Amino acid sequence: MYAQMIKSTGQGVKSDEQMTEQERAFQARIDAGEKIEPKDWMPDGYRNNLIRQIGQHAHSEIVGQLPEANWITRAPTLERKANLIAKVQDEAGHGLYLYCAAETLGISRDELVDMLHSGAMKYSSIFNYPTLTWADMGAVGWLVDGAAIMNQVPLQRTSYGPYARAMVRICKEESFHQRQGFHIMMAMCNGNQAQKRMAQDALNRFWFPALMMFGPSDKDSVHSAQSMAWKIKMNTNDELRQKFVDETVPQAHYLGLTIPDEQLVLNEDTGNHDFTEPDWSEFHSILKGDGPCNVERLEVRAKAWEEGAWVRDGMMAHAEKRASRKAAAG
């Protein structure tokens, strides 16, 4: 769930009568479960909505490398170090598939990256929280990847072909990451007092931010209806959040950890857990740029991009020179 607050058309869903014939035919294909492919006709709104969503998802993968890369150099064993490098590398790979999927909609990777750096495009709020102890590597895998999977598994059936196919590959790896994160948490919870304290502290800090990953409550989510009609979004924010809570609570119990929510209780009537909503004012302030790490995350990315310019230029120049040498040689 690396896409939050994606603006759709802002117009609400068009009724049958409001649609042009072309739009009706398009909607019929989606309703029939067909995949839309890059060369197919699509409404501008659909295209722009997808660019925003896939772009934000891609940026989240790239910025999302940073809170974990923060611990690669301090990973406590060779095996943990290797696993974490592999995970962060997978995230870069996800970013790559997603930028490629976005490119099929007619926008370049460079344009998307510029929009990230200028603040015109966002990435998931979760990556603006700091990772402070090794247990955070467990919590991020367990909770953050866990929340991402909730959203991404249904997106394998999304209407846009290249996005759906990227999701199939991504989901396989995310499930592995989540298990890896849970495994770190287990080691911490079976460890010494300090390790147990780190584990509980990580859960305390990441619980509500993880719930925020699903985006605002359905009643406040103005853009959902159109995205759902287009099968760009498959479930509502609240449905997914509830599913996440219901699946995570028993896992926390198994670990011997306490979810930091005194109101959390299993509702016998619904079979679901009742829980406290995250602080949405904190969520909105993070989206505005005021999270604990917003400035640093963007600064690191922008610096990497600027300092890498000579490398990209050099490689490009070499490719051109090589091509012209080859042409000259006949």
Next chain:
Amino acid sequence: MDHAFEFLVRQGDNVLVLGHRLSEWCGQGPVLEEDIALANIALDMIGQTQLWLSYAAEVEGANRTADDLAYLRDAWDFRNVLLVEQPNRDFAVTIMRQFLFDAYHVPYLHALESSKDQRVAEIASKCRKEAIYHLERSSSVIVALGDGTEESHKRMQAALERLWPYTGELFLSDETDDAVAESGLAPVLNDVKARWLQTVQSSLKDAYLQMPDNDFAQIGGKSGIRHSEHLGHMLSTMQVLQRSYPGAQW
């Protein structure tokens, strides 16, 4: 001194330190494809570290594990060459350091495949498959950026000159090198040097880079007598959890 142990730790420390250095790039590469490639090579090297240091720990027979060797030795007990502990600086230094090491690593591992120690031969064979890919990649990047733009050429030439004094140590034999060559555990370094030089000359030529005309060598890494100041800082980061919480299982 147990030369076999010393030899194995040298192999493990080279890839541990270089793998760690590469992992410092994660999330900050100049372009996504390079970010992924650097992480991939780092990952291979940490995997190779596990093989070498596990065997070193067995040979030592002192109840230590590969993790103990990686996380609980101080800088003076590290046996990596100075080249690999040099800081990343810019991408030019990082990729040039990689190339200069890979160009040594491939023929060295190739020779180790004929080691009279079966286990060394097996580890070397597995590592060489990865090292061949690393060399293909680093040499092609050297060529591209040496050729590329005026700025990329200038940076690559500067990186080469900066790192050149650290290449000599790879081939200067000391007591351990002589002993393991004598016993058939490892090759004579001079034989490897000829192949290294061939690779380096050929890639630098393709990259329009000038090989420094200077054979001065900084030494002290593989003997552990005088590492650079950089290694201590690297270890203080790398070892922080093992040092702060002795005996904890992670």
